[in-house]
Amino acid sequence: MKAGFKAGDESVTFWLRLKPRAVREGLSVDQAGEFRLALHAPATEGQANAACIAFLARALRLPQASIRIVSGEKSRRKLVRVAGGSAKETLNQLRALATS
Numbered sequence: 001m002k003a004g005f006k007a008g009d010e011s012v013t014f015w016l017r018l019k020p021r022a023v024r025e026g027l028s029v030d031q032a033g034e035f036r037l038a039l040h041a042p043a044t045e046g047q048a049n050a051a052c053i054a055f056l057a058r059a060l061r062l063p064q065a066s067i068r069i070v071s072g073e074k075s076r077r078k079l080v081r082v083a084g085g086s087a088k089e090t091l092n093q094l095r096a097l098a099t100s
Contacts, residue, residue, distance in 0.1 A: 007087035020048040029098045
């Protein structure tokens with residue numbers, strides 16, 4: 001597993017770089033192997049954080065309560081934890097989403 005990912009039995013924790021006010025929404029992987037998420041939402045009043053959680057929940061077909069920003073509430077680089085379901089399956093879904 002690449003650096004930046006920590007997988008438990010039913011949770012995955014990973015770093016994510018957020019790009020608010022993007023023209024196109026989507027998940028990608030940068031050269032360092034870190035996820036990047038571009039969102040339409042602005043970075044004011046927690047709108048980008050809420051949009052980040054909603055995007056990941058929708059993409060992974062999980063309730064929003066399963067996704068938490070552990071660190072980086074006011075930063076573009078966030079530590080995100082996804083709970084529920086298999087950690088391996090969640091990582092595979094994220095990687096598939098980032099390459100599509």
